[in-house]
Amino acid sequence: MAANDASSLSEGTVAQYIQALKKIFVIEDMPAWSPNLRSKAVVRTSDTRYFTDPSIAVAALGVGPEDLMNDLNTFGYLFETMAIRDLRCYAEALDGTVYHYHDASGLECDAIVHLRNGTYGLIEIKLGGERLIEEGVKTLTRLAKKIDTMRMKVPSFKMVVVANGDYAYRRKDDGIIVCPITCLKP
Numbered sequence: 001m002a003a004n005d006a007s008s009l010s011e012g013t014v015a016q017y018i019q020a021l022k023k024i025f026v027i028e029d030m031p032a033w034s035p036n037l038r039s040k041a042v043v044r045t046s047d048t049r050y051f052t053d054p055s056i057a058v059a060a061l062g063v064g065p066e067d068l069m070n071d072l073n074t075f076g077y078l079f080e081t082m083a084i085r086d087l088r089c090y091a092e093a094l095d096g097t098v099y100h101y102h103d104a105s106g107l108e109c110d111a112i113v114h115l116r117n118g119t120y121g122l123i124e125i126k127l128g129g130e131r132l133i134e135e136g137v138k139t140l141t142r143l144a145k146k147i148d149t150m151r152m153k154v155p156s157f158k159m160v161v162v163a164n165g166d167y168a169y170r171r172k173d174d175g176i177i178v179c180p181i182t183c184l185k186p
Contacts, residue, residue: 018049028052030084033099033112036151044102054081076127080110083125083161083181087111093186101143109143121157128162136160137176 021027029047051057057078058068068075088098091113101109111123122143124136140158147155158176165180 025052026056028088030088030098030100033101033109033114035101035146036148044104048100048102050081050084053085054078057081072127079127079163079181080125084111086181086184087113087123087161090184090186091115103146107139107142107146109139118153119156120153121159122155123159123161125161126163128164133160133162133178137171137174140176141174 018027022029027049028051029049031047032043032045034043034045061074063071063074068078084098091098094113094115096113096115099112099114101107101112109122110125112120113123114120122140124139126132126136137160140160144155144158158174160176160178161184162178162180165178165183168177168179168183170177
């Protein structure tokens, strides 16, 4: 914000803005997941903030479909926001919560769906394409290896959510699911 404004904003003012946006359901925080890990990596516990509906960001930016196709980085962030929104709806229907993971080593996982019975799944969100799917698979594999399965359950599933495709499939080598967002259901 400071880059676009000659005067600076105090932390208190920013906190008030954030609180106001939460009250009118424009933004929502997603808590950090704190699993039992084999390593001593420090897990970051700050929340991640998302728009409740990515169309709010699109409208605020004043962009259209062609603009987004020409800026895949921005489109990727908006797609992630949409996928998180959907995952939250589905998880809630199953009495679950969606978390994010980020540790001091830089390892991040977009979403962890954790149900009340202790089962959970690790999810990476990517627009698609083999290179991005492979990046998601690497992240899921690295995180799964860090989890202390003597102290908590093994992930029920690992999944890369992608933007397009006609069907979901399970990869033969590692069992990771690649699922178009349109195939998600509670």
